[in-house]
Amino acid sequence: MAAVASETVNLVINDVEIAVPKGELIVESVKRLGLEIPIFCYHPRMKPVGMCRMCLVEVGFKQPDGSVRKMPKPQAACTLPAQDNMVIFTDTEMVHRDRKGVLEFLLINHPLDCPICDRGGECPLQNNTLFYGPSTSRFIEVKRHAHKAFPLSKYVTLDLERCIQCGRCVRFTEEISGDSELAFRFRGASMQPSTFELRDFTSKFSGNVIEICPVGALTNREYRFRARPWDLETKPSICLECSNGCATWFDYRVNRLVRVNGRTNEAINEEWTCDRGKFGHEHYNADNRLTVPLIRRGDRLEECDWPTAYAAILSAFGVGGDKVAMLAGSSLSNEGAYLLNRLFHRKFGSANVDYRRTAHTLPPDEAAGNAPTAIADLELKPSILVFGNSPADDIPIIFLRIRKAWFKHGARVVVAHHGETEADSFADVVLRYAPGTDADLAKGLVAARANDAAGVAQAAAACGVDESRIREAAALLGENTAIVTTDSLLNSASGADAFRALRQLGGELNRYALGANDQGFADLGLVPGPDGRGTAAILAGCADGSIESLWLAGADPFAFGDRATVEKALEQVGFVVYQGTHKSEAMGFASVVLPMAEPAEGDGTYVNAERRLQELRAVLSPPGEAKAAWRIGAELALRVGMAKPYFGAKDVAAEIFTQVPAFRGVAFGDRLN
Amino acid sequence: MSVSLFKDVVKPIATGFGITLKRLSHKKETVFYPEQRREQYPRTRWRHFLTRYESGLERCIGCSLCAGACPARCINVVAAENTDEKRFSPGERYAERYEINMIRCIFCGYCQDACPTGAVVLRKNFELADYKRESFIYTKEMLLESFPGEADAPWVGEYEEVK
Numbered sequence: 001m002a003a004v005a006s007e008t009v010n011l012v013i014n015d016v017e018i019a020v021p022k023g024e025l026i027v028e029s030v031k032r033l034g035l036e037i038p039i040f041c042y043h044p045r046m047k048p049v050g051m052c053r054m055c056l057v058e059v060g061f062k063q064p065d066g067s068v069r070k071m072p073k074p075q076a077a078c079t080l081p082a083q084d085n086m087v088i089f090t091d092t093e094m095v096h097r098d099r100k101g102v103l104e105f106l107l108i109n110h111p112l113d114c115p116i117c118d119r120g121g122e123c124p125l126q127n128n129t130l131f132y133g134p135s136t137s138r139f140i141e142v143k144r145h146a147h148k149a150f151p152l153s154k155y156v157t158l159d160l161e162r163c164i165q166c167g168r169c170v171r172f173t174e175e176i177s178g179d180s181e182l183a184f185r186f187r188g189a190s191m192q193p194s195t196f197e198l199r200d201f202t203s204k205f206s207g208n209v210i211e212i213c214p215v216g217a218l219t220n221r222e223y224r225f226r227a228r229p230w231d232l233e234t235k236p237s238i239c240l241e242c243s244n245g246c247a248t249w250f251d252y253r254v255n256r257l258v259r260v261n262g263r264t265n266e267a268i269n270e271e272w273t274c275d276r277g278k279f280g281h282e283h284y285n286a287d288n289r290l291t292v293p294l295i296r297r298g299d300r301l302e303e304c305d306w307p308t309a310y311a312a313i314l315s316a317f318g319v320g321g322d323k324v325a326m327l328a329g330s331s332l333s334n335e336g337a338y339l340l341n342r343l344f345h346r347k348f349g350s351a352n353v354d355y356r357r358t359a360h361t362l363p364p365d366e367a368a369g370n371a372p373t374a375i376a377d378l379e380l381k382p383s384i385l386v387f388g389n390s391p392a393d394d395i396p397i398i399f400l401r402i403r404k405a406w407f408k409h410g411a412r413v414v415v416a417h418h419g420e421t422e423a424d425s426f427a428d429v430v431l432r433y434a435p436g437t438d439a440d441l442a443k444g445l446v447a448a449r450a451n452d453a454a455g456v457a458q459a460a461a462a463c464g465v466d467e468s469r470i471r472e473a474a475a476l477l478g479e480n481t482a483i484v485t486t487d488s489l490l491n492s493a494s495g496a497d498a499f500r501a502l503r504q505l506g507g508e509l510n511r512y513a514l515g516a517n518d519q520g521f522a523d524l525g526l527v528p529g530p531d532g533r534g535t536a537a538i539l540a541g542c543a544d545g546s547i548e549s550l551w552l553a554g555a556d557p558f559a560f561g562d563r564a565t566v567e568k569a570l571e572q573v574g575f576v577v578y579q580g581t582h583k584s585e586a587m588g589f590a591s592v593v594l595p596m597a598e599p600a601e602g603d604g605t606y607v608n609a610e611r612r613l614q615e616l617r618a619v620l621s622p623p624g625e626a627k628a629a630w631r632i633g634a635e636l637a638l639r640v641g642m643a644k645p646y647f648g649a650k651d652v653a654a655e656i657f658t659q660v661p662a663f664r665g666v667a668f669g670d671r672l673n
Numbered sequence: 674m675s676v677s678l679f680k681d682v683v684k685p686i687a688t689g690f691g692i693t694l695k696r697l698s699h700k701k702e703t704v705f706y707p708e709q710r711r712e713q714y715p716r717t718r719w720r721h722f723l724t725r726y727e728s729g730l731e732r733c734i735g736c737s738l739c740a741g742a743c744p745a746r747c748i749n750v751v752a753a754e755n756t757d758e759k760r761f762s763p764g765e766r767y768a769e770r771y772e773i774n775m776i777r778c779i780f781c782g783y784c785q786d787a788c789p790t791g792a793v794v795l796r797k798n799f800e801l802a803d804y805k806r807e808s809f810i811y812t813k814e815m816l817l818e819s820f821p822g823e824a825d826a827p828w829v830g831e832y833e834e835v836k
Contacts, residue, residue, distance in 0.1 A: 115736035115789045116766040149765060225752040225766050228737040 009084040012062070014091055026077040026088055027055050035090055036129040038099060040106075040214045041166035042078035045270065046175050050079040051599075052106070052166045054128065056098045058089035067446040073574050074098050096132070104132035109144040109189060110215065111161045119216030121229035125164065144189055153201035155221050156210060158193070163217040165191050169209035177205040178403045178425060186333045193217075204392050204422070205400070207278035211261055211271075222279055223259040227251075228265050230278035235619045236263055238606065239277035239582075240331050240516035244268060244375075244397040245608030248275055250600055257284040257600075257620065267376050267612065267669075274396035283598070284620070288583040290595035291624025296330050301593060306625070310639055316549045316591065317348050325352035325538040325547050328526055329554030329580075330515025333604025333616070335652035336519070336629020338555055338660070339637055347640050351532025352547065355521040357560035358490035361534055362499065364527065370511040371519065373482045374671065375610045379405040381482040383412040385473075385507070388438050388489035388498060392422035395486055395512050395609060399423065402484065414473045416441055428632065429473040437463035439494035441470070442501035448474030449505060454669045481507030487514045514608035516599070520607030523662040523672055535561075542569035549575040554596060554629070556586050579632065602628025603649035605656075611672040613663070693722035707800075718782045721773055722824035723817040731817065732792035735768035739784035739793055747777035750785060771813035775801055781783050796824055 007022040013033055022030040030037050040052035055077040060070035062085040070087075074094065089095060107129065114120040118581060146160035165184070170193055173182045180240035181203045183332040184414050185194045195201050209286050210220050222380050237250040240261065247265035260281050262273040293309040317324045326344055328337055337355075344350045361367075378384065378401040391399035399422065405411035406426045415423045416431040418438075424430045433441045444459025448471045460467040483502055489495040489511070513519040521527075528534050533541055539561060541547035550573045557566040570576060578590035581598050599606070601622040605615050622628065627635075634646040646652050662672045676682070702790060704711055715721075724732050735752030753769035761767035784793050793816075818824045 115738060116734050116764060121741070181683055181732070225735065225754055228741065230741040231750075368692070 008156065010080050011397060012087045014089060017603045020082050023081040024160050026080045026082060029082050030077065037077050037090055038132050039078060040061060040124060041168060043168055043212060046171050048078040049167055050076040052164065053102050056095060058092050058095055060087040061085050062087060066441060072097055081136055099132040100134045103129050105135055106164050107137055108139050110164060111143060117581035118219040118224060124214040125214060127278060130196045134316055151221065152195065153206055155275060156201055156206050156654040157219045157221050157224060159217050160192050162215045163192060164215050166214055168212045168214065169193050169218055172209050173203055174213060175407060176400065177203050177285035179422065195394045204275055204396055205272060207275050208272050222257060223252035226258045227253045232258065237600050237619050238614050238616050240606060241277045241280045241341065242395065243513040243516060243518060244395055245606060245612065245614050246273055246397055248277065252620055255620050255662055257281055269397045272397065272400055273538065276396065283582065286582060289623050290583060290593060291579060291593060291626055293625065294593035296591045310636060312592050314639065319548055320348040321350055322352065322546055324348050324350045324549045325533065325541065326551040326553055327535060327538060327555040328521060329555060329556065331599050332520050332554045332607060332629050333603055334520045334524060334597065334656060336518065336633050338524050338568065338656050339633025339652060341524060343636055347642060351529030352538055353526055354528055354535045354538060355518060355526050356535055358487050360490045360493065360496055362496055366523065371610050372508045373510050375401050378402060378482055379409055381405060381411055381480060383476050383478060383481045385477055385481055385483045386415045386423050387485045387502060388417060389486040390417060390421040391484060394488055394514060398484065398512065414476055428476060429469060431465050431469055431473055433463040433465050434491055435579060436494060438489060438492050439497035439501055441465060444470045444499040445474050446501055446504045449477065477507060483507050483509045485510065486512045514584045517606045517608055519611055523607060524660055539565055539569040545572060548571060551577040552586060553579045556584050558585050594632060595624065596632065597622035597626045597628045604628065604630060605653055607672060612673060613666050613668055613670060615668040717797045718780045720796055720798040720801060721816055722794050722796055723771060723792055723813065724794055724824050725818055725821040727821050729821060730763055731767060731836040732790045733768045734762050734764060734766050734790055736789065738787040738789060738792060742783040742787035744781060744783060745777045745779050747774040768813060772815060773811045773816065775809040775811055776806065794824055
């Protein structure tokens, strides 16, 4: 999304002439020719610092008489902007000697414990030493010694001996995540990256420093000693821990997930991951995974086979109509959700299906079209209003884009939230309103835009924000503003009113979904019809006996509902189907338990917060007899005679593409209509 | 064609038995295996062992380089972290599980070459036959020598050796 450079300059790199944008760093220009310069500290997404000196090249300038005059000393390619008449040499004797020298210096203090280092095998220092380094070292003195394996946080281990002081991690926390949690202590050879006073490294994006560390100084505590790179198999995946749908690599060993790494997708996560995504996949390996269908006999759940479970379900849900209901969990694939939704609407004749977990909901006509701004477009917005949510918690990768918009493109950011957020640190105006007064503040902003002094005064009094702050914030907003809200605003009683007010504010109003595939459910129409009941009404209906059979499709009502209400509902309702991946408290109330595969254990498509349709191909195989959501839906559909057999998630997806208007003509990786 | 009794019958038989008689006085090359077994060549590579340091600590650090070098992909290493209470090897890392699939192994010795600590060695114990496939998965308990130097001791058969 970089701005197009208007001016180009002509360079000569190793006798090849090339035109590059003026000011482009030589380390990038060289890549255009397919050449490689070894680097450690340089990272394309961060500002260059020239700390490691690995990228030294010889530089000369063409003289008027046609000769080339070389600079007497080599230059660091990562801090050298391209100019006209520049001549670059990356393959001379001097360059090779310099690289050997730099690597010999770097290896003075770097321990040779590669065999036990988690980075060994995928380590830039190893690779560069092998390609460009000296075969031996003249250094025979004692190396620097420090504490091995210092736990920097729950997720990150720091091995100071291995650090080559490139500063990538420090710069990441300053430039990308913005929490500035890491800094260098001491000077010279004793310089070490560290948190302030060695406190916990609590960044919400700490996992990225593990991936960008060019040595094994920062390693993953969960992955520690689990495998070597050559033991691993890896497949592309998408992260379904929140609605952002980041591209990831799933590394697995013998059908067991061992780690998750970021995969480049410029449209969503660039190459970053949040800690929730990087370290939050341990539930794949949990001991309490469900592996066989269970059926209630007396007061016990006993193992049974799938046909028995299906038969019991279909006879219980046969009553149909308003007496049956389904709650969907956020990690169901589009295919699984579509088939179950159709089963309820067409076969059981019930409109009681819902996925929403917020305390309040918007009426259907207001809920549509809720993410007009693509994540990648956020960074080019002149101003951004974050309203009623903490983006680093709700939508972490969108938070990184908002910060990038400010850091790189100078966007003006207004943060309105009742609590502290990470975005406060770079916001131009922070509006800290009293909890529950979201609508008042939104109306105040609208009034300020319309120069309605009385309206502003009234709003300011109601929400406890200074009048001048509201005016200041409104002055920054305009027709090009991206307004970033999430579904969490709907947990506030006045959230729905706040949306209506924000709509009058102009700009692009985004209500990003929270659950992994919530946006997909919305587009599939997994919401109660006109005569159906929503989540709260379904739970109430279970409690008062008007709903006899409840289907929990990947949903755990204890996770979002009020405890007493949920308990009463599950106790009162006659028949509960628990379709889930793990044993849980809700399972104790179940009449039939269907073991479901985790998302990456089956094929499926998912829609992320910006309504981008993404395909996830199975990475692992499901444990035991567990089945992917689409397969459960397909087998039930076949059993009730609703459809021709589906042979794969692709068949279901093909049907969705023809049946659901929002999906019509959309390719994988594109945003929905 | 006529057959001469002496030239065509007696002489070849006598020659043949003559060789036999001559050989009777030679040193015998056959051994009464398995009661006796021959010394193996110095660089013979058969059964793997995991060796220990003099201190009794395991040499293996669970680095999996042997598994990476193995052309038959028959080694499985699962590493874990040493603690001061439970220490198996010097340093941070040790092999929690170390398995070699002896049916797959081609006894090339690359694992021994790759090993940075000299932990895995191939010795001369060649009697590896067994009755069940499962018993060819050699576990760490089977591979680890019981005391330091056990695997380095000269190979001797169970019975008397033939010189």
